[in-house]
Amino acid sequence: MAINVISPGLATSVQDLGRPGYYHLGIPISGGMDRYALRAANMLAGNDEAAAVLEAVFMGPELAFTQDATVAVTGADLPPKLDGEARESWTSFAVKAGQVLSFDYLKGGARAYIAVSGGIDVPLALGSRSTYTLGALGGLDGRNLLAGDVLPLGAGTAAAEGRSVPAKLRRLPGAQAELRAMPGLYWHRITEASGRRFFEDTWKVALEADRIGYRFRDGRPLEFVERTPPFGAGSDPSNIVDSCYPYGSIQVPGGTEPIVLHRDAVSGGGYFMVGTVISADMDFIGQLQPHTPTKFVSVDMAAALAARHDRQAMLNEIRAMLA
Amino acid sequence: MAKQQVISPLPGTFYRKSAPDQPSYKEEGDQVAVGETIGLVEVMKSFHEIKSDFAGTVTKFLIDNEDAVMAGQALVEIDG
Structure with missing residues (x-):
């Protein structure tokens, strides 16, 4: 059971909290660039804070679900849509098997974090699922998502729908x-x-x-x-x-x-x-x-x-x- | 004739030509087909072709060559 990638977005990658401990050997820490938003997305979806999620930059992917799950999108204001219908950011929502998650145009910020209950279950590489594309390490085959990819999901209990992080606990840049x-x-x-x-x-x-x-x-x-x-x-x-x-x-x-x-x-x-x-x-x-x-x-x-x-x-x- | 707009899916810098010494992909008054490139948006060290979703006549460029563009912003108006 998994997620099928219909379109990958611009540079969508699997990220978790990162891969500390190898920087002195030249391997960067990787992980989500906005780890605050990443942690929040995981908590909303009922995951461990450190679970692997998708980091989408500027442009969202299009994802078809083959199983029921709870999803939360945090970070950038990249409005999620489920089968074309608007869903709230920073709020968990239920996805049924067969439904398609897509995104509207970016309204603010740069990177959105898409957490799915169970987490993205790619293999650990040096203790992390984060993608380091320059080194072809971690994530899905060490690269950004491509159309046709299948993302395995871990086992997890789906959290309730409608869990939300209030606006004062979200942080996005303004015009400056x-x-x-x-x-x-x-x-x-x-x-x-x-x-x-x-x-x-x-x-x-x-x-x-x-x-x-x-x-x-x-x-x-x-x-x-x-x-x-x-x-x-x-x-x-x-x-x-x-x-x-x-x-x-x-x-x-x-x-x-x-x-x-x-x-x-x-x-x-x-x-x-x-x-x-x-x-x-x-x-x-x-x-x-x-x-x-x-x-x-x-x-x-x-x-x-x-x-x-x-x-x-x-x-x-x-x-x-x-x- | 309905006016349609081609939208940039990305933030970045808009270019109307493939290279500084090349002619513009399209000029105002030109015909455009569905899937034809009307410009490029540069971001994160790569260039992304912007293709028209509509067929018709280019009536107006709404963003100038080398100007900043935001995701969701209209780049060009097409009468089709």
Whole structure:
């Protein structure tokens, strides 16, 4: 019993909470870009929070069910339709065998999470069902969905219909976005004035933004502090002696377009980083559409930890509500 | 004659030609057939062909070449 993929959408992949523990070996953490929405979708569908779901970006798939199930769609405002009839996002609904789930045009956000009771039961790869397409690892044959695919479902008890997450516990970007970041890492490589401009400028999400990294453009180029290049760094002032790249770190190749590394990022290399987006805002990045005006906001560790605590409290509210 | 609109299913940047040095897929006044490409939308390092769901005459492009487009936004008007 399973789901038949009639059309795959743009780049729909199987994701769970990710594959931590191998980043030092070059294997990224993967998993849903908006794990808050992913957890909520699972809880609504009656799954374990860590079950595998579908992550659809910008455009929904068309899925035919061969068994009864409970479905919940969270994250981006990508309105679900069951046999052509509208269904609510962030709310569980029942699907009968033979019915087709499809989606209307994206209204807001970027990535929708489609949880199905029982979870998407692809094999575990290094402890996770998440798809890492660059490495052809996990998910369904290590790739995004294709028309004709059959998605196996795990055994699960279908949750009741109509379970819902209230609007105040959903988080989607508006017309403009703010990303809180801690300056650091190789911050000393740019001048003080340039550092100020980095946080003053309004950047725009670039078309290249994807699961590997979110690229931004249209801010003023960075100005570097003069140096004698250390052995191995090369002559470009944005290059460093190869280093580890943290999840969320903001690298700026050539000093022109910042890239925030995300779930499928490479784990190391030779670009300097100006700092790191705080963990509480990483889910939010996955919901940014191309061209969204975005500002980086400088915060300190205390603010970052407080924001993390707030996010956790929101998640706990959902848990308490749906347990 | 009914006015129809071809909608972009994706957010991104709209292009009316396959490459900068190529002619536009369609000009206003041109005939278009069902399934014919009217432009491209670029997002996430790939280009997606936008095909017409209608046959008729292209009356108006609603989005200019290289302009930003949102999912669900009408790209072109077709009289058919």
